[in-house]
Amino acid sequence: MQFLSTLSDLSNLGVELGTLVMFGLLLALLLTGMPLALVTLLVALIFALGWFGPASVPLITSRVYSFVTSFVFVSVPMFVLMAAILDRSGIARDLFDAMKLIAGRVRGGVAVQTIFVAVILAAMSGIIGGEIVLLGLVALPQMLRQGYDRRLAIGVVCAGGSLGTMVPPSIVLIIYGLTANVSVGELFTASFVPGFMLASFYVAYVLYRSYTDPDAAPTPVVEKMPRNEQLALMRGLVLPMLVVFFVLGSIYGGIASVTEASAVGVAGVILSTILRREFSFAMLLDAAGHTLTTVGMIVWIGIGASALVGVYNLMGGIEFISSLITGVSDNTTVIILVMMLILFLLGMFLDWVGIALLTMPIFVPVIRDLGLDPIWFGVLFAMNMQVSFLTPPFGPAAFYLKSVTPPDISLGEIFRSLLPFICLQVLAVGLLILFPQIAVY
Numbered sequence: 001m002q003f004l005s006t007l008s009d010l011s012n013l014g015v016e017l018g019t020l021v022m023f024g025l026l027l028a029l030l031l032t033g034m035p036l037a038l039v040t041l042l043v044a045l046i047f048a049l050g051w052f053g054p055a056s057v058p059l060i061t062s063r064v065y066s067f068v069t070s071f072v073f074v075s076v077p078m079f080v081l082m083a084a085i086l087d088r089s090g091i092a093r094d095l096f097d098a099m100k101l102i103a104g105r106v107r108g109g110v111a112v113q114t115i116f117v118a119v120i121l122a123a124m125s126g127i128i129g130g131e132i133v134l135l136g137l138v139a140l141p142q143m144l145r146q147g148y149d150r151r152l153a154i155g156v157v158c159a160g161g162s163l164g165t166m167v168p169p170s171i172v173l174i175i176y177g178l179t180a181n182v183s184v185g186e187l188f189t190a191s192f193v194p195g196f197m198l199a200s201f202y203v204a205y206v207l208y209r210s211y212t213d214p215d216a217a218p219t220p221v222v223e224k225m226p227r228n229e230q231l232a233l234m235r236g237l238v239l240p241m242l243v244v245f246f247v248l249g250s251i252y253g254g255i256a257s258v259t260e261a262s263a264v265g266v267a268g269v270i271l272s273t274i275l276r277r278e279f280s281f282a283m284l285l286d287a288a289g290h291t292l293t294t295v296g297m298i299v300w301i302g303i304g305a306s307a308l309v310g311v312y313n314l315m316g317g318i319e320f321i322s323s324l325i326t327g328v329s330d331n332t333t334v335i336i337l338v339m340m341l342i343l344f345l346l347g348m349f350l351d352w353v354g355i356a357l358l359t360m361p362i363f364v365p366v367i368r369d370l371g372l373d374p375i376w377f378g379v380l381f382a383m384n385m386q387v388s389f390l391t392p393p394f395g396p397a398a399f400y401l402k403s404v405t406p407p408d409i410s411l412g413e414i415f416r417s418l419l420p421f422i423c424l425q426v427l428a429v430g431l432l433i434l435f436p437q438i439a440v441y
Contacts, residue, residue: 015316022047022312036354037297044311048319051315051358055189063310064303070178071222078262081170082124083131084271084287084294087165089278089365091240092121092134098237108210108217110146111156114139115202118160122167123193123244124265131162134399136404144406149216152209153416154409158397159202159421162389165382168248169258169265171351172385176300176378184258184373185251190439191379194432198386200426230329237427239275243268291390305357322366332370336433339363340384347388355385379439380432387425390418 022043029039048056068074086092087201106112121131125314127285135157145154165172168188177184197198210217247265250256256264273279312318327337346355367377389397398414405414 018315037304037334040308044307048311049134051409057144060307060310067302072178072184074120075174075262077291078266079171080294082265082269082289084290088283088287089273093138096138098234104179107293108206110143110347111206113202114156115160116199118163119167119199120240122164131164132400135161136401147218154414154417155421158401158418162386163199163399166191167388176355176381179357180364180374186375187378188251190375194216194379195440198428251408259399267293301353302357305354309361318362321362325366343384348391349394352385373440376436383429383432390422
């Protein structure tokens with residue numbers, strides 16, 4: 001009873017001071033090492049009881065229920081399962097070998113083909129961590145062995161592997177679509193050109209470095225390959241491209257929803273492993289276990305963030321934050337830049353799932369009030385999260401790669417290697433802000 005009476009004093013703080021107390025409590029609990037999901041749930045419960053009393057709890061649970069029962073959310077475990085099966089098969093290795101036929105004659109060709117492979121893998125699954133690890137195991141040793149500049153090779157693997165945030169079917173865009181209540185299919189269509197634009201920036205930078213700096217990449221050695229070997233390598237492209245065609249083609253063609261297309265993708269990847277004689281029930285169980293772990297984390301973060309945003313909304317906090325943001329300037333571009341700065345700073349410390357679920361219920365209504373397109377803003381958000389995957393101190397791409405690099409490559413060297421690619425990502429964000437037509441063509 002004494003605890004409840006202490007909590008009841010929270011309602012006297014007012015929304016301004018209550019926002020500061022909530023943010024401070026979140027920060028303090030996160031610094032203790034508690035998982036984000038538990039922190040958000042605990043803070044939501046404290047403020048629900050302290051601000052409104054026990055009667056508010058059913059309102060919070062109803063909001064959580066609407067999140068976890070969304071039909072589109074079913075596509076998340078499907079795409080994660082696709083990525084997990086890809087990790088455990090030889091499809092990525094064969095795909096990388098097949099790309100030699102395209103990029104083998106170009107200076108910096110291995111780095112270029114790494115980016116091409118990253119785009120195809122991103123289009124197959126939309127997952128980032130496994131892709132970086134795969135490229136770190138397949139592409140990085142080959143570039144280092146051939147004498148590529150270490151920082152260029154490291155940057156290509158991390159930046160290319162992070163393209164899964166932009167290239168459909170991106171899990172980031174699916175979560176944004178859920179929180180912003182917009183069409184995921186339209187988000188995929190809008191992100192198609194920006195995603196490939198960013199990949200082309202990476203390719204252009206690699207080619208520029210390769211042809212202007214003789215130490216950046218070795219001179220290509222053109223080997224005559226028998227036609228039967230070329231055909232054998234080309235077969236490595238067929239199955240991945242068919243999976244991409246059926247998944248994205250069914251979405252863009254209006255044949256299937258995102259959720260249905262994700263099931264098609266899982267079936268396609270499993271069929272590919274059967275045709276390649278790599279399928280086993282042990283592999284499937286291992287992939288399913290990895291999927292449960294990953295999706296379980298996403299679900300719990302979603303539950304905690306939904307509860308916290310629900311409580312904050314009842315407090316009047318969303319209107320308060322919205323008025324603060326719109327009060328910064330009468331210039332729409334300045335407001336967008338402030339939002340991007342907030343997302344960038346949060347991305348240095350929080351997981352993208354938590355950022356999306358905590359901020360989008362606040363930002364998206366502001367975007368709509370300003371008369372802007374929430375589809376365009378979703379692509380802009382995904383591009384911003386692309387930056388967060390590379391930025392220190394907690395850029396996850398660097399930690400994924402560090403787990404498979406030789407011991408002499410330090411985490412500090414990885415982060416230093418990412419600086420040029422972060423600049424390219426910031427350039428892409430700026431172009432999307434200046435020219436929204438890139439996304440909403």
